[in-house]
Amino acid sequence: MDEELGKLGCAISILLTIVMAALAYLYIYQNQLHSGGASLLDMRKLYAAELPDLPPIKLTLEQLLKFDGTRSDGRILVALKEKIYDVSNDLLEFGLHGTLSHVAGMDFTQYLHETEINRWEIILQKNYSCVGIVIESDEDLDED
Incomplete structure (x- = not known):
């Protein structure tokens, strides 16, 4: 027993x-x-890596604002000199808690000096896909 x-x-x-x-x-x-620990960031990064490529797009600045990483797909776009870049895979920099989160969904050209614009243009072209252009209004879509 x-x-x-x-x-x-x-x-x-x-x-x-x-x-x-x-x-x-x-x-x-x-x-x-x-x-907001590392595991959440890792999960979002894995999810972002699976986003499909965007076809060429044209967005107004107002429409671009919606691509700040808060959408359900997590897509993050930034613009520089009216060119739009997909930075969705770089959550450490452009994600909600990233060091550059304040420029997500924006054209940040106006916030930079000329030398900084040139430097950022090289960085964006080298590391991210250019997926479109910024247009003035929806009426510009018909000009193609």
Whole structure:
């Protein structure tokens, strides 16, 4: 009888250890999601990497604002010198908590000095896809 109780106690100890480990994992995972931890960023980066290529687009500045990373698809576009670049895969820089999140969905040409514009143009052309142009209004769409 003592041997059976010993086996039962051992089995219960193992089961409790597994349950505690699972609860600890869920607790940590939940806290990282709510605090904007690395796992959420990694999940968004993986999701962004799966976004399909955009066909050539024409957007007004108002329409461009919608591509700031808050859309359901997570797409992030920026414009420089009226050219639109897809920076969706660079969440560390352009994502919601990124160092350049304030320019997501914007044409940031006007905020830069001429030397900075040239430098950023090289960076964007080298690292990101140019997916379109900025237009003045929806009426400009008919001019093609």
